[in-house]
Amino acid sequence: MCNKVDAVHVPDGFLDAPTSLATGALAAGTVALALRKARTELDDRTAPLAGLTAAFVFAGQTINFPVAAGTSGHLIGAVLTAVLVGPWTALLCMTAVLLVQAVVFADGGLTALGTNVTLLGLVAVVVGYGVFRGLTAVLPRTRTGVLAASGGAAFLSVPAAALTFVGLFALGGQVDLPIGTVASAMTGVHLLIGLGEAAITVAVVGAVLAVRPDLVHGARGLLSAAPLEDRRPVAAEQAR
Amino acid sequence: MKRRGRTLWIVGVLLALVVAGFVSWYASGSPDGLEWAAERAGFAHTAEDGAAAGSPFADYLWNGEENRLSSGAAGVVGVLMTLGLAGGVTWLVRRRGVPAGED
Secondary structure, three states, X not given: OOOOOOOOOOOEOOEOHHHHHHHHHHHHHHHHHHHHHHHHOXXXXXXXXXXXXXXXHHHHXXXXXXXXXXXXXXXXXXXXXXXXXXXXXXXXXXXXXXXXXXXXXXXXXXXXXXXXXXXXXXXXXXXXXXXXXHHHHHOOOOHHHXXXXXXXXXXXXXXXXXXXXXXHHHHHEOOOOOXXXXXXHHHHHXXXXXXXXXXXXXXXHHHHHHHOHHHOHHHOOOOOOHHHHHXXXXXXXHHO | OHHHXXXXXXXXXXXXXXXXXXXXXXXXXXXXXXXXXXXXHOOHHHOEOOXXXXXXXXXXXHHHOOOHHHHHHHXXXXXXXXXXXXXXXXXXXXXXXXXXXXX
């Protein structure tokens, strides 16, 4: 009864062929670029963490949590991955997860793979990591600050992906529906799912920060700066 | 520090295997957000079975058998395949010769 009918990602048939081809081309271009750019984020230490994070996201996505009467949601994991191993690597990890899900488990359509990479990879990573960077710029440079930024970014990444789907549906949905109907149906439930996304993201990033803060890509240059901040008032007083 | 990195990795993989191979059986069977919204808005019927629907692991079950073993096997296979694919690609594109512990 449990993970039987979950077509958790966009299945084949929701969007027309031109839209699927366009998202396919966008996804392919994104992955090609990510293969070059991820190099700057990956070395002998961080590459194994990237594989682990992808496997963890796959596992996390098998858990549908109830969000409201008669509906459920599951982790996307894009912000989690981007904060842990970097945004370019996160694009590769999310693509790997979606590819395995579509090909082996018939979860998310094969013709919709480009759409799913666009939504759960590109949009969730770009919006999520953008929000994360914006928040870390204004929040305190502490572990709590990094976790709050991760949670806020994870929360917003879910409605961002959902609303992008609404946009794609407006362009190439197979049924002619008033777009407001689709948008309102998608938004409320995905705001709730975003809360679950934030909770899981904060828990996992917090666990890795506790044991190996040096491995967390999104915390680099933030946490190491903390001791310097502590010294600064002393230096300032001495200068006086 | 290197040993802690290895411990983190092993604990992480084991946790992923347990979550996908065991805990997932108890996950909510309710339609997810997209399915729910698709039904509410009226486009759920346009979903089609894709080309992968004939996969032996379709719908996270072995040959469609609805039991813990079948579901657990699907979860374990999925974690290992994702680990292999994502781990393999990221290992191939990494910067070589950067000594561990330096950045």
